[in-house]
Amino acid sequence: MTTFNTYETAWCPGCGNFAILNALKTTLEELGKKPNKVLMAAGIGQAAKTPQYISANSFCGLHGRSIPAAVAAKMANKDLTVIVNTGDGDSYGEGGNHFIHNIRRNVDITHFVHDNQIYGLTKGQASPTTAIGHVTPVQTDGSHNEPINPLLLAIASGAGFVARAFSGDREHLVSVMKEAIMYPGYALVDIFQPCVSFNKINTNAYYRERVYRLDENYDSSDKMKAIQKAMEIGDSLPIGVIYKEIKPTFHEKNEVLARGESLIDIETNPEVVNKLIEEFV
C-alpha cells in the first residue's frame, strides 16, 4: 500500500533528485512510517524542494538554516521522525556552522544532502564541494578553492553516523536511508546527485564509473579506517555507511527531555511559577 504520495515536481528531466525522492518514499513506506508523524525539513535550493513533493508535514525555511529548525522541532516533539533533505550549498556553505555544531548536539534527525557539487537553483556557481578547476559563470577560470570533504569533517567533528550514497544506485540508497533514519542520533548521508543542467563534470556517468559499494566485511565502527575511507577521493569513491557509533543523543543528555515526555506535553505548572515568584520575595 502506498502511504506517501509524491507530487508534480519542478525539477529538470534527468535530475538526480527524482531518484532520491523515489528512494525516500520507498524507504519511509518500508519503514512503516505514517505521513503525519514525519516532518520533512529543508532550506532553500533545488534539493530543498523535496519536502514540497512528498505527502508529509513540511518545513521549508531559510537558505542554510534547515538544521537549526529541524533539530528544534525534534526537541519539541520527540515522536516526529525528522528528516532534512537539502543541498550541498545549503548544508555545508550557508549552513556550515550549523552543520558542525549540530553534530555536537546529536539530535536524532536524519540529514540527506543532495550533493550535486554545484549551486543548482542559482544556476551553476561553485558550491563548497565543487572540484578545483571547475569552470562556472562566477569561477570563470575554474574554482580555486579546496573542496570540503563532508564525510571527513563529520567524522572529525564527532558524528556518530556518516554515510555516502549515489542517486543512481537506488537499492543501495534505500538501504542506507533506512539505516540512517533508524539510527538514534544525528545521521548524515551525503548523496551524489547529478545536476544535468549545471554540472557537466560530475555527471551520472562520472559517478557510475567511480563509485563502489563498501563490501560486507567493512567495519564501520573502526574510526581510523573510516577516516581513510572518507579520504578516498578522486577516481574511486566508496558508498555506504562509512562510520557508525552509538552516542548519547540530545534527548538523553538533556535533563528535561531525558524524563521521556515530549516537550510539548509538559504543561506549565502554576505552582512552580508561584514558587519561582516567591524566590524573589
Place this chain on the structure above:
Amino acid sequence: MYNLLIGGAAGQGVDTTVTMLEKFLKKSGYFVFTVRDFMSRVREGHNFSVIRFANEKITSHSNVLDGIIALNDETIQLHKGRLKENGFILCDTIIKTDDTRAIRLNMNDMAKEIGNPRVSGSISVGVVLKLFGETLEKAEEVMKASVKEQYVKINLEAIEQGYKSVESKYEGLERREGNYENHMLISGNEALALGAIAGGLKFYSAYPMSPSTSILEYLASKSSEAGLVVEQAEDEIAAANMAIGASFAGARAMTGTSGGGFSLKVESIGLAGMAEIPVVYVNVQRPGPATGLPTRTEQSDLKFIISASQGEFPRMVIAVRDQEDAFYQTARALNMAEKYQIPVIILSDQYIADSTSTVKPFDISRITMVKATDESDIEGEYLRYRYTEDGISPRLIPGRTKHLVTADSDEHTERGWITESAETRIKMVDKRMKKLEKLYEELQEPEYIGADECEILLLGWGSTYGPIIEAVDKLNEREGSKYGALIFGDIYPLPRKRLEEMSKRASCIINVEQNATGQLAGLIRESTGISCTDSILKYDGRQITGEEIVEKIMKGGRQ
C-alpha cells in the same frame, strides 16, 4: 528617600555587597531601586551600583548621594562631587582621604580576624544598617538567602561587628503602609524571563550577549524545574531558527539577544512573518552601532526593529517600561504571537535589564493563555494558510493531528505549497496584513501620567518611564504647572488614539529618548503627522534621571 553608592574595581565584590544590602533594606520594609553601572571587563575598571530606598514607590535612580561605600580610592574621587554635604563616605582605613565626611574603619583587618577577608562586604552592610537605625532582626533570614550555608555564620558575625562599630546617623523612615517587606526584589531580565515561564514558554535559544545574557542564565537555571529546553546556540541565526522550528512543532518559543545578535536574526523574522509562526524575540538594547558600549544603555534600536527584514509582513513591538511590565508584557507577547501567528519583539534595555526594583508579587491569574487551533475545529480539507476574515488561519501542530502541516518561506498557496501566481501573491499579502486590523484594536494605549489638563506633554517609551514619572511629579509641584506625559509600551504598530487626543490640547510636545535622533518622534511623525516641538535626547550610555529631565526642561529643552 536615601541614595547610596557602592563602588570598587571589578572583582572586588561590589555586586555581592549590593545584593546583600538591597535585600536587607527590602526586608526591613523599604522600597528599593538599584541601578548597576559596570564596565565591560572582568578585572579592574570601575564598577558601581546605586541603591535608592524609601518608604514609598521609587521610579527612577538619582545622582544625588547620601552615602558612598568605597572599596577603593577611585570610587571616592569619582563620586564625592555628588555627595550631599551632610552625607558620609564609608571606607577602610587603608584608603587615604581627608574628606571630613569619611567614616574610616579597619574593616579589612576585622574581616581577617573573623577568618575570611571576603566578609568585609558584610561588615560594611552592618555599618550601613546601623547608620540608618535598622535592627539586625532579619540578619539570619537574609544571610541564608544570600550566601552558601557554610558561609552564613561568619557573615553574620561580620554584620554584627560592623553594626557595633558605629553610631546611628539617620532616623529610619516610617514604614506603615509603605511596608514592602513581602514584595519581590527583581531585575528586569529576571522579571522578563519569569514572565516568559508564566506565559507558557517551553523553548528558549540564545547566544550570550550583554545585556541579555542573564535571561539565558536564569532560564537555564530553572529549566529542569519549569520543564523547559534552554539551548545555547552556535550563533544568533541558529538561535532564531531554532525558536521558529520549536514553535512550528508546538513549543512556545522565545529567543533573546542584544542589537548585534538581533542583526543576525533579521532574516528569520521575515520567515516567522511569512510562514506565520509565533515567536517572541527579545532585544535588550545597548548602545550601538557594532559592538558599541556593551554594558551600557540606549534606546537606539527602535527604527531598526520595526523595519528589520526584507518584505512586508505584520509584526508587533512592545517596549517594556519597568520590571513589573517586563513580567506581564513578556507573558502577553507570547500570547499575542500565538494568537496572530506573528513575530512579536520585546524591546528592553540595559537600564531595565540590570536594575533591580521592588515590585508587588506577580499575579499569574492575570495571564490568559491563547492556544493553537484544535483539530476538531477544522471543517473539510485542512488548509494551513486558509484565507479567513481576520487573516488568521488555522494552525495545527504537526504530528498531533491526522492532517499534514506545512510551513514555507517561499510565497505559497493556502495549502502551503510554493507558488508564483500573481493572484495568490496578492491574496496572501493581503491575508497576512489583515491580521494587523484586529491587532490594532487590541493595542494598549500609552500610559498617561500628570496633570488633568496638560499644557506641556512629554513623550517617552520603554525605560524612560520611571525617570519621566519622577520628573513630571516634580515639575507639577510648582504653582500653575501643567505637565503630563505619555509613555508608550506597545509601540509598533503605534497606538494613536490617546496621542492624537492629548496632543491637541498641549502647546508644547517634548520627546524624551535615550538616543541621538529622536526615533519615537520620527515614528510618531510618520504615523500621525504630529511633530514634537522639542526634544530631550541622551546617548552617553547612561540612563537619564528624573532630575536631569527637570533640569533640561527648566533650561528650555533641546540639549
